[in-house]
Amino acid sequence: MSRRIPHWIDGEPADVPDRRVAPVYDPATGAPTGEVVLAEPGDVDRAVRSAAAAFPAWRDLSIARRQAVLFRFRELLEQRKGELAEIITSEHGKVLADALGEIARGQEVLEFALGFAEVLKGDYSVNASSGVDVYSFRQPIGVAAVISPFNFPAMVPLWFLPVALAAGNAVVLKPSEKDPSASLWMAQLLAEAGLPAGVFTVLNGDRVAVDALLEHPGIASVSFVGSTPIARHIYETAARHGKRVQALGGAKNHMLVLPDADLDLVADAAVNAGFGSAGERCMAISVIVAVEPVADDLLGKIAERMAGLRIGDGRRGCDMGPLITREHRDRVSGYIDTAAADGAAVVVDGRGVVVDGEPGGFWLGPTLLDRVPTTSAAYTDEIFGPVLSIVRVDSYEEGVSLINTGAFGNGTAIFTNDGGAARRFQYEIEVGMIGINVPIPVPVAYHSFGGWKASAFGDTKAYGRQGFHFFTREKAVTARWLDPSHGGINLGFPQNA
Incomplete structure (x- = not known):
């Protein structure tokens, strides 16, 4: 019998024998390796109620004690990240080195979140009026829902989870049903680190579970990463039900190559950014906009590098693994047709x-x-696979116009040795994340991640300071004290607790 992949509720695995299930595959073999339990609305309600019950005690825990739990989680993750990488490769298909890289980028956010006491400090104005002080502070919002995609089963949850927990919230994570085991592994690790039961919940499911979360009155916020149509649905539905929303959608990322660029560097970057993780990245470069006369030379250099790539099982030291499912593979192949x-x-x-x-x-x-004709669906749609297109233009201005007229605004890059052109590009381009001679411009953890246009819905980006603002609300206090006093004697050195 296939292994059953349960939920994680109240600090332990939670299986529901009579619920619907979905198969989980090893993409490198095509064989099913398990079945994941899919939540119904009643399961969603149970999970949210558990999180809501655990929230007040976690919120009221001191900063020092919350930090201690997250520090322990970070140490355990560092010690055992090889286990997590193997889980990711077995269910997603990306090669082990790529899985370890994903974990490392998620760890960056975790390590940033460990300094949350500094980020969440309020402001204080003494004697704003005679004898009156005014100050502000931030408080957690409650139960936060995180809906993560299949392509980064560890990194994307780690974009949101540490920030939300550090701020004092409880979290309900709905991972992709295609590769759910990484989330359960992290839930067990958090429990081992001392996180109280109910503060972190993993709820497996499909569209039924997502819609139930969006509509549940116990959910205060929704964070999502995925395709644009689903991001729009999540944003509109959750906002209609009074929730705070950050919904990061799809992408069609362009790389503008100017004639003065180092074409060997460009070719390396294009192959790395186009085919890493089999192109299943929202920050993948999918279109090279070549300003003539460089296209033919660049085409040859890229093709030469592609010929040396080894495609196969990510556990065998290959360069690129399979796609996540047979259906997705066939969809991507159809775009080539x-x-x-x-x-x-x-x-x-x-x-x-x-x-x-x-x-x-x-x-x-x-x-x-x-x-590739710019009218073709192969150009306009997000393919989300190992397909790299070259479009030829005659000038910098034509290239910028092409990028800016696209529906998406997630990430883009320019390759040039002209500092003036790069400076002009970063100002004129209508895209949220920009690389200058950097093909995958994912911001470091202390900045924030998010695009423009149809690539993002909601006003707040992920992680960084904006992430902490999303998971907290500010209070402003105006106070006057006529006779403040403190008493008692204690000669011991003050300690945090």
Whole structure:
């Protein structure tokens, strides 16, 4: 019998025998490895009530004690991150090195969140009026829902979880049903670190569970990362039910290459950013906008590097693994068919790639398209797979206009040795995250992550200071004390507790 992947409620695994289930696959073999229990509205209510009951005590715990739990979690994660990487590779398919990189980027946010006492400090004005002081402080909002995608089963939860917990909230995480085990592993690690039961909940499920969370009166906020249509639905539904929302949507990230750029550097960056994690990244570069006359030289350099990539099982030391499911693989492959039908040249075709892995895996090799029409769905849609397109333009201005007229505004990059052009680009481009000779411009943890236009819904970005503002509310106090006094004697050194 397949292993059953349960929820995590009240600090322990919670299976519900009569609930719907969904298969979980090993993408490198195509074989089912388990079945995940899918929550119904009653399960959602149980989970939220558990979190709500645990929230007041966690909120009221001192800063020092909350920090101690998160410090312990960080140490345990550092010691055992290899276990988590293996889980990610077994259910998502990305190679082990990429899984470890994902964990490392999530750890950055955890380590930033450990300094939450500094970030959450309020302001104080003495004698704003005669004998009157005015001060402000921030408090947690309650039970926070986090809905995370399949492509980063550890990193994306770690974008939100440490910040929300550090601020004193309880969290209900709904991971992707395609690769849910990483979330349960982290739940067990948090319990080992001393997190009280109920403060962190993992609720597995599909659209039924998502909609129940969006509508539940016990949920104070919703954080989401995923495709734009779902992000829009989540934003509109949750906001309609009075919740604070940050919904990060899809992307179509462009790399503008100017004629003075180092094309060897560009080719390396394009391959790394286009095919890492099989292109299943919201920050992947999917379109190279080449300002002529560099396109032909760049095309050859990229194709040469692609020829050396080893595709196969991520546990075998390969460069790129499979896609997450057979259905997603077929969808991505269909965009290659569409591009060719619309007149694009398929320079490197990943369909039918020879792999170092089982034949039943969900394979699609790196694919390079040239002269992709900007009217083609292969250009306008987020493909979310290992497909890199080249579009040729005649000038910097034409390239910027092309990027700015797109529906998405998540990430972009410019490759150039001209500082003036780069400075102009960062000002003129209508995109939220920008790389200058950096292909994947994911901000470090003490800045914040989020795009523009159809790539983000809500006013607050993820992690960084904006993340703490999202998970807290500010109070302002105006106070006058006529006869303040303190008493008692204690010669011991003051301690935090």
